[in-house]
Amino acid sequence: MEIRELEKAIRRAVLADHPKPLLATLAGSLPGEFALAAGTLANRAQNQSVTKRVVQATAKPWA
């Protein structure tokens, strides 16, 4: 596992003030196993935010 490559990729993106979400963008450029892991995390984050929006949109006050 080339953990240094992962560190460099994330640091570069952070220093370049990369637009969010970082993970989704990084997933395409990371080496091997990290790309899969970043992709999973990005998908999960996306699903969570979708769920949150749905909950917010449906949780309307009675009045």
Place this chain on the structure above:
Amino acid sequence: MLEELRTEVRNTIYEYCADPYLRDAALHALARPGFALNGESHCRAGILSLEAYRAIGGDPGDAAVQAAAAIELQMESAFMFDSVADQEVDPDDGLTPAEELALAISLLSCGNAAASQAAHRIDPTGSTSWRMQQLHRSQIEASTGQFLDASLQKFDHATLDQGLEMTSRKAGGLGKLSAGLGASLATDDLEIVGLFEDFGSNVFTYLQLVDDLRDACPDDGHESDLRQQKKTVPLIYFYDYLSQRAPEAGNGIIPTLESDDAQMIQREFRQCGASLFCAVVAETFLNRAKSNLADLENLLGTVQNLEHLLDAIEAGSQEVLSVT
């Protein structure tokens, strides 16, 4: 299954720690938060051992439960060593660091005695030595990780490679011995036992990375690993980031934090990408564990119980790993 496991832990202490002063101290220590006899504890190591056994050999009998209790005692022994190493022995527990260490060694020995007896009960006429050899090798791996952890603390600088190696040996070694012992009681097939060991190692390394991320710089007022300058994976990333931002501190040397403002430090930790970094590494180990399960499914037919275990572990970690 948890209650059965806790009862067996208690029985093991009564059987092997007969002297009342040692027995009472052990039972008292095992009731601490996170320890086997505490009602809130997940007993993950013991449960992993039992589920590994179940995936191969069906319902675990008394010997498999005894082995799982042995694993729990070895796990608690490691926790107690950590509390001494981190100078976190709580005086409220009524033990000096020397007593804590002596108790840790007692629990480790107690676990070994119980594991040996469990192996003999499973196979009374065969040789149990290979199973114990496997167990001891994993214990030595975990101890190597503990040694590395203690060694890294005396240096100003640790590399990410060192941090990850320490984590995967220390936590991974404990996962390896947990799943490996359960599996070795159910089969003599070394390929299957090896796959279970890999699975346990990857699961526990994942869990440790999740813990390290949670404890690095918490915003709930708990004592942070950062304040103690621990050399965990997310913090080594953070130290490197701070060093590069302040080159006069020297590459990799832990710089003095500019502020004691906890909120500012937390913000800086989040912004530097340390959480992202650690989450990706943790997820990589989780994916490896899933890949081990796929291999085991090919060999065993079904590993549904282990899939459920992994799902529960993954679900419990999502809040910490929630990064974008």
